[in-house]
Amino acid sequence: MSERSRRSGNTGEPPARDDHVDSATEVFVAHRNLLFTVAYEMLGSAADAEDVLQETWLRWAGVDLRTVRDHRAYLVRITTRQALSRLRTLRRRKESYVGPWLPEPLLTAPDVAEDVELADSVSMAMLLVLETLTPTERAVFVLREVFDLEYDEIAEAVGKSPAAVRQIAHRARAHVAARRPREVVSPAETRGVLEAFQRAVETGDLQRLLDMIAPDVVLLTDGGGTVRAALAPVVGADRVALVLGRIDAAVSLQTTQVNGYPALILRLDGRIDTVLAVRIDGGLITGLYAVRNPEKLSRIDRETTVSRGVRTPG
Secondary structure, eight states: OOHHHHHHTOOOOOHHHHHHHHHHHHHHHHHHHHHHHHHHHHSHHHHHHHHHHHHHHHHHTTTGGOOOOHHHHHOOOOOOHHHHHHHHHHHHHHHOOOOOOOOOOOOOOOGGGHHHHHHHHHHHHHHHHHHTTTHHHHHHHIIIIIIIOOOHHHHHHHHHOHHHHHHHHHHHHHHHHHHSSOOOHHHHHHHHHHHHHHHHHTTOOOOHHHHHHHEEEEEEEEOTTTSOSSSEEEHHHHHHHHHHHHOOOOOEEEEETTTEEEEEEEETTTTTEEEEEEEEETTEEEEEEEEOGGGTTTTTTOOOOOOOOOOOOO
């Protein structure tokens, strides 16, 4: 080794393991919220998203950072590939799921609502629309429409050519547009509807409930086979209003922020019993999503950060 190399500290050898881990950890932590959001939007499950992040970290820790030009893009690529693999497993699991499957609700910070695109992308209504896409379509749609990745970046993440990704993106965009709410409803409007809905439920005012819900409203209840829930969608204003009218008088309703929008938490004896989110079209409630499966309510008592991150070169 030359005297110059010795003085500069450049031995031509890889950096010490501890230094590598520290650098890798710093980069990973800086992008963690973004990576969680990518995985969650692809999977609709916070628990599975956390597992994907663990797998992402294990792979990232083995990467020579000196060879990575864009840390963000590289991490998103690892996360996407892991999420795609997990998504295919989840699809098989959902085939044997008892009753309707709903995304795992997240308690989100109020400032999420300020990013309209992010709030819309993590809303329960949108996540259910994304469930109707194939795994690759879902990945392409999320990465392009929500996180604004370039087609060549997405192509590397999903193992397709940029031309194929463009076609997939076009197809997924049209599919989602045909199924998403016709208009973007502001959090303030959603909160107003929910507050009126809450009063109607608490007072047992069946007529007020009927006035608020669309004739073809759909109620989905996710009990996961462990708690009482309808095993099929409840369709129609009269049937849905009757179900809502049977909510236990001892249940307390609290408005909170779930998946970027106001939602209701129903508590029984102080314990979270149900998280209820809504879809609104034309000023009426067209969808009600009641998550009761205890396994999906474990995170609802603490805030989860979702983020689109900031694009910065490695």
